[in-house]
Amino acid sequence: MIQTTGLSKSFNGLEVLKSIDLRVAPKEIVVLLGPSGSGKSTLLRSLNGLEELDGGSLEVNGVRVEASMPSKKKQANFREIRRHTGMVFQQFNLYPHKTALGNVIESLLTVKKMKKEEAVKIGEQLLGRVGLLAKKDEYPSRLSGGQQQRVAIARALAMEPALMLFDEPTSALDPELVGEVLEVMRQLAREGMTMVIVTHEMKFARQVANRIVFMDGGVIVEEQEPEIFFQHPESERARKFINQLQEH
Numbered sequence: 001m002i003q004t005t006g007l008s009k010s011f012n013g014l015e016v017l018k019s020i021d022l023r024v025a026p027k028e029i030v031v032l033l034g035p036s037g038s039g040k041s042t043l044l045r046s047l048n049g050l051e052e053l054d055g056g057s058l059e060v061n062g063v064r065v066e067a068s069m070p071s072k073k074k075q076a077n078f079r080e081i082r083r084h085t086g087m088v089f090q091q092f093n094l095y096p097h098k099t100a101l102g103n104v105i106e107s108l109l110t111v112k113k114m115k116k117e118e119a120v121k122i123g124e125q126l127l128g129r130v131g132l133l134a135k136k137d138e139y140p141s142r143l144s145g146g147q148q149q150r151v152a153i154a155r156a157l158a159m160e161p162a163l164m165l166f167d168e169p170t171s172a173l174d175p176e177l178v179g180e181v182l183e184v185m186r187q188l189a190r191e192g193m194t195m196v197i198v199t200h201e202m203k204f205a206r207q208v209a210n211r212i213v214f215m216d217g218g219v220i221v222e223e224q225e226p227e228i229f230f231q232h233p234e235s236e237r238a239r240k241f242i243n244q245l246q247e248h
Contacts (some may be wrong), residue, residue, distance in 0.1 A: 001026045001163055001194045002047060006056030008067070009042055016042050018218040019056065026162075027192045031205040031226075034215035035241060040198045042168050043215070047196065049078030051130055051219030060085065061162045086156030086164045090172045092148040093100075094140040099125060100151045101136040111159070126154040130184050153184055164188065167196040171232050172245045202245055206230055 009017040017039050024030050032040040045051045049089075053067040053074075060081045065074055068094035094103045101123045108119035110124045127133045130150040140148050143207055149169055156164060166185065170178040182204050188195065189208050199205060205212060205226060211227040222235045233239050 001107065002029070002060050002196070004043075004047075004056065004058040007043070007046060007053065007058060008055030009039075009046060009051055010054050014076070015188075016218050017046065020218075020220060022220065024194065024196060026194055028210045029189050029195045029197070029208055030211050030213055031209040032196065032213050032215060033202075033241070034221075035207065038215040039218040040215050041167050044165050044196060044198050047165060048082050049075075050087075076150070082135045083159065086159060086161035088149070088152050088154075088164070088166045088169045090154055090168045092140070092152045092172075093156075094148055096140050096150060099137050099139055100132060100143065100147075100154075103151055104154045107155070107158055109220045122127070122158065123154075126157050127151070130154045131155070131180070132199060144177055146171045146180045149173065149181045150184055153188075153240060161193075163194045163196070163218070164197065166195065168198050168200065170199065202230075214241070216241075 004020050004022045006019055007020040010016065020043060032043065034040050037072055047058065049065070053065065054084065055067045055218060057064065057066040057196065061084045063077050063080045065077045065081070100105065101120065102219055104126055105119040105123040108114045108122060109116065114127055117195065124133060124136060127136050132147060132150055132154070135143060135147060143151065144168060170181050173181065178201065182201060186208055209226050213220055213225050216237050222229070223239050226231070230239065230242060231241060
C-alpha cells in the first residue's frame with residue numbers, strides 16, 4: 001500500500017527526514033513513535049503531498065511520486081493519492097458554518113459531484129459509524145472536541161479511502177474524550193483499514209498496531225512488533241524513550 005525509498009526532506013537547511021525507507025502492507029496498522037522533532041509528522045504529511053519531497057520517491061496505492069519529477073506531474077500524482085487517502089489532524093479543521101452532516105458530505109458534493117440526497121444517505125451512515133448520527137444537525141461549536149474529531153474521521157471516510165493517516169488525532173483533546181476517538185480507530189482496525197498513525201497513546205499503540213516504527217533524528221531507528229518493541233527494544237535510543245514514558 002505504501003513504499004518509500006530514500007525519502008528526504010529539509011527545512012531551512014536542516015534535514016528532517018534522512019533517506020527513509022518504509023513499507024506498509026494492505027490492512028496493516030503502523031504506529032510511528034519517537035520524541036518530538038524526530039520526523040514522524042513530516043513523514044506522515046509527505047505521504048500525501050502536504051510536504052514537498054526533497055529526495056527519493058514514494059508509492060501510495062499504486063501511484064508513484066519521485067522528488068525529481070516535474071512539478072506539474074508531481075502535483076497531479078499527489079492529487080490522485082489524496083483521492084484514496086483520508087487524513088485526520090490534531091486540529092479538527094471542520095467548517096464552522098456547516099453542520100456535522102454538512103462537513104461530512106462536502107467532499108461528496110464538490111469532489112464526487114454526487115446528488116445531495118445520495119450524499120446525505122452516505123453522510124448519515126458514516127455519522128452512525130462514529131456514533132454521532134444524533135448530532136448530525138449540530139454545528140462544530142456545539143460539539144465536544146472528541147465529537148468534532150469523530151466528525152473529522154467520518155469526513156475522511158466519505159471519500160472511501162484505501163488508507164487512513166492520523167497525525168496525533170487525540171493530542172488536542174481533554175483526557176476523558178480521548179477514548180471515544182480511539183474506539184472509532186479500533187473499529188476501523190477491526191474492519192481492515194490500512195492505517196499509519198502518529199500518536200502518544202502507548203496503550204493504544206500496543207493493542208492496535210501490527211508494527212511500531214520508532215524514529216529519532218529523521219531516521220527510522222527500529223521497527224518491531226509492539227510486544228517486542230515495548231518489552232525488548234533493540235536500540236539504546238528506544239530503551240531510553242520507553243523508560244522515560246514509564247517514569248511519567
